Amino acid sequence: QVQLVESGGGLVQAGGSLRLSCATSGRTFGSAGMGWFRQAIGKEREFVAAITRSGGTTYYADSVKGRFTISRDNAQNTVYLQMNSLKPEDTAVYYCAATTYLSGSYYSRRRYDYWGQGTQVTVSS
DSSP states (O other), X not given: OOEEXXXXXXXXXXXXXXXXXXXXXXXXXXXXXXXXXXXXXXXXXXXXXXEOTTSOOEEEOTTTTTTEEEEEETTTTEEEEEEOSOOGGGOEEEEEEEEOOSSSOTTOGGGOOEXXXXXXXEEEO
């Protein structure tokens, strides 16, 4: 069992930065791929970024590539999402997710078997 708790969301002006954290509990963090998704009002939940168990490979949605960075600290059982050059269209609830599956696309929600409750990010223009 893995529990995920996001933090770090808030209100920021366009062009600003935020760093989201996802603290995990349970022994499986080191064997779990981790991802961030987001859901804006009236829209489907969409992939933002993911990182493999070792941290050696990362994946990004085209809309955030070059602005967001995902990282993980396996000693602290925490995954981070550094968000720079934020835009109003980045406004959404951001969810942390963990996958213990060994196959499947990191871009797909179906791969992830554990989810956090989400943290709100609001970017004002």
